[in-house]
Amino acid sequence: MTTRPGAEPEASDSAVALTAWLASLVRNHDYASLAELRRPRVQLEPHFRALWFSPDEAQREVYAQVAFLFAIYHQGRSRPAYGYGSLGEAARRIGSGDRRGPEDPGAARLIDRIVSSRRIPWRHLQHAVARLRACERQPPSWARLVDDLTRWHDRKARVPYEWGVAFHIPAARAAATRSTALPAASSPEKDSLT
Template sequence: MTTRPGTDTGSSESSVALTAWLASLVHNHDYASLAELRRPRVQREPHFRALWYSPTEGQREVYSQVAFLFSVYHQGRSRPDYGNGCLGAAARRIGSGYGRGPDDPGAARLVDRIVSSRRIPWRHLQHAVARLRACDQQPPSWARLVDDLNRWHDRKARVPYEWGLAFHMPATRGAAARSTALAAASTEKGSIT
């Protein structure tokens, strides 16, 4: 399933632009550039091109690494996949006929390692993308992944927590639990004042 970029509401303009450029490499069968992006130690034109989309110098690593992850997922593919949802929701699709997401012990361990990391866990993210590719499942929204990783250290954004919640709770239960928790928190705050 191919979703168009920018369908995740709230994605930044620069992350959507990066995703569109990466998708154009797949669409135009520019496999040489995609292969270059899979070689992170050798910096060539495609690496620098990915950095062009970064609005700040501090975000360059995220843009470069997401371009790498995108190229890993799209190796040998002829159609771009823009992805859908956050990494936690995508990881729910990892698994086999015996179980997916939280029911797959390997997927559960992988997500637990990712969400418990203080620093961005690039190696584990690469493993998650490779598992999604191997299971022939849709990746996370690449634009959202860029934005989430840029907010990894923002305590208010709580990206690791949101990914863990999306992975461990079904979408309907997760939304209901979040609204219940928010209602309880606002009632609690109201009773304090």
């Protein structure tokens, strides 16, 4: 997954393929398959189709669970929502009126539970998706969600930390902080000392 400054990270081919298949279920009004995906304890054909997109066995749970979250969000919808941004950015959209994201106490508690979890917090992610649906707000990018959750335990990726930053710090301020931090890391004084 590569990232251009100020742009949405490119999602993996397998995550994009899963998202395209899930969106086709909504576009084709295949409500039976979407309903089956919302029943995680009953493994039927749509569950196995979601697993086909996983590049390896270690990632299968992520693909199955994101398919479940997608089906939860799209219950009763006739058009697919591909979403945008990370889950942290999407959680900023939770709330009503002028109390959204960090200003909404429920959203703040929810994201704090998500980012402080060592294991992937499936229940809290389900709650976040349900809240976005109830608020009629766009979900996170489904393809990016797959890739982020696949890298949840990768300490270099720092997915929970990045979601927390995206939630608590406005996007323009976070981008400015990152752009000012990059030149400082390669300042002439630092280079002359090494």
